[in-house]
Every structure is written in structure tokens, then in C-alpha cells.
Amino acid sequence: MRPSRANIAFWLIWFCALTWSYLNGYDDPSSLFYDENRAFDRHLSATREAEVDDFLRREIYPAKHLRPTAPAPGTSAHTKKDILCIGIPSINRTSTAFLPHTIGSLVDSLSPEERESIHIVVLLGDKDPTGHFAYGKDWLFGLADNVVIYQKENSTAAAADDGADIQSGLNYTVLPRDIRGVGRSDDRIENIRIDHSVLFEQCRIRDPTYFALVEDDVIASRDWFSRFKSGVAEVERRSKASGRDWLYLRLFYSELFMGWNNEEVFDYLKVVVLTYSAAIVCLLLALRWRQRRPRAAGPLAGKDFGQNVASLLGLWIPACIALVFVTGRISLHRLTTFSPGVREMPRYGCCAQGVVYPNRHLEGLQTFLREPPYKFPGDMITEGYAERKGWTKWALDPSVLQHVGIVESSDGPRRAEVWNFSFERLLPG
Template structure:
């Protein structure tokens, strides 16, 4: 018997060919998706756009070192009515070279227009205690540069009334950084304090909290302001209703808590892992195979021509419905959601998401959230994580949580300030950020500045 002439054998050979081609494609294209079977530990965190953007940030810092007066004159400071209060929170880390905060601030300013600068009040929050001036290597440099609107330290900003007790408490948490509970309390307190500082010292309707080990994309400011205006338009939809406690359905509440500027693909992949039963792949396979089998059997009997039905014998049905369908369903999930579907540009309501590297909060709820976080630091046991507590607050108050794509921030930190291992820290990573194109971002940056501010206010910091 000549196997090559058997329909079942030819179908199996075709299936093996298709799977081989797909696996080869996945090996070369899906290796950066952490929830894909093709993920590579060696190359999954390769840097592409973030390396380009870091070079631009370094160029800005170099220009600032060379001629700080020229940089300050060209950029200026925040206007009288800024739209956003942005806070970089930082503590000193055991790094051999430049501290993370300097690169982060460099990316904040690199290629920024004067119009964007006027719209954003920038605070640098040095959260070391008792004395950032002596504990943080970047304090003196950034203070002298005078490019921020405000520099915050606990020692200089805590109310005199209870300052001594508060400083002693913060210092005790800070010194006990090997204790997970203590560092959580200090971190949550820092977030609460940063929010409170923006509420008390500015009228900005939006408050952005940035960790110091990030890098921001070219044009991040005007893109984020555009996205925030989109959020406000979404909230004015008449189909939305008053915030309610508990489950927040898409399109439901008419108020929101935060807009996410950073997310990692590990947080929006398929749940359940790679197993065949994960994501109910076995149920989906059975349903698809059964429907396809019925369709083929009925078609072979009633309406498919003889020239086709003679190729649809029992072996073909077994290969197609018993092997191919389950295999492709499993491959669909195992390849990774980010690899196959990605995230189209826009602003979306999302409940998943990781980490607190770059979040923009709604001022309307900032004071209440700050109080909520402060209260968490006084609870017995563990205070909770800085990224999870705002989620709990949003749930309790029926507030929407949103994400903006493309993601405009990347996490570069490998030396954690909260005791996270280097291996775990590097996995807080946005694959999509590395796919951004520098030239395209630069062109869109200029276009968006003209459109958003209604005048040609480019004054760009074109370094790099």
C-alpha cells in the first residue's frame, strides 16, 4: 500500500508541516512573551527601544551638566495652572554608576517641549530618612540642577507638630528593610505622602506617581494628557452611572481612580499555564471538533461533490478533529496572548495589571486614597503592597481603572528598593515598550504637541 496516496497520511503530513512552520515562526517571533512556550530566558529581556531612549536621556543629562542655565532657560518651569502634578519617588540604591533617578528624570525631559513642561508640575521626592542629602548620591546633583519645581524630603516637609515621632517611626521602618512587613509600610507611606503633597501644594487635576527605576518614552507627556482627556470623555458617557461598591463592570462607573502607563505582559496573558486543560482548552477543543465533525459528515453526505468527499475518509476525520483541532487550540493559548493579540492603541478599562511603576491618579479621589494608604500602614500585620491597595480602594468605591496603550514607561530596575530579587525584578518588564519606534514616536510627538496645545510650541530638547 502506497501511504503517500492515502488521504489520512497526506493530511497528517500537512499537519506536521504546518506545525513545524508555526513553531519555527514562534521560536523567532514570540520569544519575548513571558507567557509563551517560546519564551527565552536568555533573550526575552533584550533591550531595543529602551536602549535608544536611555541614550536620549543620557544626552539630556550631558547637556544639563554642560550648560544648566541654557537648559533651564529653554524648558522653564510649570505654569500657574498645571494639568498634572508628577512625583518621582526615590531612595538611594547600591549602584556602581548613575542612580536610577537621574536616568528617569533625563527621560522625563528629553525632547520635551516648553508647552508640555508648563503643563506639568514636577516634584522629586527623596524618601531616604533621616537625611537624603547625605544618603542619596543624586540629591545634590538634582537639587543644584534646579530643573524640578519642588524637591521633597520628610525632614523638610513633615509638620513640626508631630515631626519627631514621625521621623523616628519612618527611620525604624527604613532601617528594617530586611523585614518585608516594614519595607511595605515604608513604601505605602511614601505613596500616600506623595499623593498628599500634590493635593496640598497644587490644583492639578491629575497626579502621576513614578518610581525612580523607569524610563519614559519620547512624547510621553502630551500622549498622557491626551489619554487623560479621553478618559474624561469616557466618563461623561450618559450610559455610565454613579460609582458603587463592589464589582465594577465595563462602562459602569462614571468616575475613575487611575490610568496605567506601565504594564507587564505576564499580567494580561491567558490564565492557567500551558497545560491542555488550562483555559478550558479541552472543552473548547471538544466543542470545535464536534461541530466540525458534524459539518463534515453532513456535508459529505448531502452537498459536497464526490471529488471532495473521496478525500474525507475516517482517517482524515481522525487527524483533523482528533489531532489538529486540539493541537491548534492548545497552541493558541500556549503561544501567549501578547504575542498573538497584542494591545491596540487606545484607552481601555482594565482590572488586570501589575505594579506601581507609573500610575496617573484622579485628583478627586487622591486625598481619600492617601488616607486609605496611611491607614494601611497602621494596621497590625502586613500593610499590603503599594500596587494592590489602590486596586482594593477602587473596588470598594466602585471606581474604574484604565490602561493606555502603547505603554509609555518601561521598568529598568534590577536592584530593588523593596527586597525583590534581581531575577524577579527584571521580569517586571514590558515587551511592547521595546517594540516602539523612535522615529515614529518623534514625528507623532511633534504632531500631538501642535494639536493638543493649539499652537506650535515645540521648543524640543532634541538630544540623542
């Protein structure tokens, strides 16, 4: 092909690709076309919140639910093994209360059989549990299977002897706040880790196949449970094939940490070098073919060939590399991922909004979370825990949970830095 025609053809294709990048990169923080004003539009999460509100109005709030009796620690009142036990830590917040939406979105789309295979434990983690907005509410019993609170520091030990809140008459599981028996401070990280360890323990008593730690500021997609089941099955299959155990499967990860990271600059350079190497190898093969078949060389002959080679190496490849970085890493991943599934996530996995662990690791993680020093949150120290054990880490792709995002749960009305943009692109059904 003549150089002029080759150039026209290349730039037509390149500008079409650039146009696609412009139209699709508005919610990709690693793209040149990222638009923060549009990126946080709540499409699916707003729809799910409306669906959950309707579910709560129809099924939960009007009903007079009998309060279930929580099994005493170390006992089991169930006969069928749980597929999944979900632990949800919650403290009373100064801003919007998210807990009803979180639990409601986890159960509103389940069939009766699916709901029976899941056990939901909610920990009201305040020092004074009566100050939590959900304390004593009938809707909480309509959504959760077990509610755990800490014994008030000024109450008697006898109040917790039978696992019930005697003072209020509620069938809550009551535990001493100093669960380790060596004192407990008001340090935020220490309390988060101990709260999480309590949920690990409460679910471990049930002996489920899997345990999910879910924060109380998320909303779930309607198909979260079916995708969870297919996801863990795939992870188990890959783990068995590779001979490496796995620590967790994320139900949520923040795409804000999945862009062009400076720590990976040498990985990007490797790709550039490999691209040029592949191009040069192809050119050498073309030249060899030309030498063997001079009459059939056609466009590989003479001056035109030399100009096309110069354009390829000096202009077209650099333009394509630039287009890749302009398009953004998340957009490229969406382009090459044709169906929901799982992806290995050895780095940049954040955050703890929804993480699934296999039963076999619960006891070790429970102990690990309770051990001082409390310098780092549990989701950070478990990363190092997995690396030391040589275990893999996975995530459902895209996420089946969304952080509330627009309202930061602990600091009031500001945009959160924990968000999965691809979640909002999922279809509501």
C-alpha cells in the same frame, strides 16, 4: 480534500506557525521558547538612556538654573491648570542612582507647551535629606518644579515655617517626617505608603486633571506624553459608556505576571470546550448541507469525510491548542494587537513604577494610604480599594515606562523581576 493532502496542508501551516513562535517567543516568559539570556536585552531603554545622557549634558548640567521658590502648602502660584502632576519618591540608594534618567526621560522629548502643562514634584524621602545624592544639586532644579524634603528630627520647627530649607538656603518644601502627628517607625512598607501619600497631597494642592506616581528607577519612551493623553481620553470614554468609574491607568506593567496563570485554568478549559463545540456545530451544519445537496457534497462524501473529521477532532484541534500554549500568552497578544492603546487589567497588574490617577480620587487615596495597618504596599491595597468601589483598572499597552531591570534598585547588581519585554520592541522615535 483527500485526508493525505489535508494532513500535509495542515502540518505545513502548523510548522510555519511553530517557526514563527520559535523566532518571536524568546522574550515571552510563558513561551516554550523563552530565552532568559536574550529576553532582557536592553534595546529601547539603552537608547533612551543615551539620549537622556546627551540631553543632561547639553541642557541641564552646564546651565546655572535659578532655584524656583516652592509655593507654600495650601497655596497656588500657577494660573493655568496642570494636565498632569507627577510625584516621584526617591531615597538614596546603595547602587546606581537612577533619578536623573527618570526625570530626564520624562522631559527631554516634550515641547515647551507640553512641559508647561506638567508639574513635577520630587520627594527626597531620607530621614536626613542631606545624605541624598541629589540634595542641593542644580540639575534637580533644572528638571523638577518642586522638591520636597522632611525636616531633620534634630532641627527646630521654625525651619519649616515658610516652606523652605533655611539651614541650607535651598527653596525646598520642608515637611515634618511624622506627617500624621502620631509617630512614624522605620518600617519599610509604612514609609513607602506615607511617602506616596505626601506626593498625593502635594499634587492635590495643584488641582491637576491627573496625578501620576512614578518611581525613580524607570526610563520613559519619547512618546510617553502623547500616549498618556490619548490613553486617558480612551479610558474616560469607555468609563462613561460603561457607567463604571476607573481608579488608575498604568504607564508600566510587568509582563512576567501576564502568562499562563494557574488561577485561570478553568478559563482555558472553557476556551477548549468552546473550540470543540464550534467545530462540532460546523460539522453538523456540513452534514446537513450534504444531506440536502448530495451531488454537490464533493469532499464531504463517504470515507474521506469521516477520516477528515477524525483528524480534525483527534489531531488538528489538539495540535492547535498545544501550539497556542507553546507560543505563549504575550506573543499571542502581540500578534492580535495592531496598534498601541489601552487594555483593561483587572488582575495581575504590577507594579507601581508608573500609575496615573484622576484628580477626583486623590483625597480618598491619600487618606487610605496613611491609615494603618501597614501590612501591604500601596500598590497592593489599592487593588482591593478598586474592587470594593467597583472601579475598573487600565494599562497603556505596551508600557511607556521601563523598569531599570538589570540592576535591582534596592539589592544591588542582580536581575530584577519587574520588566516589560514589549517596551524593548518599541521604535526609538
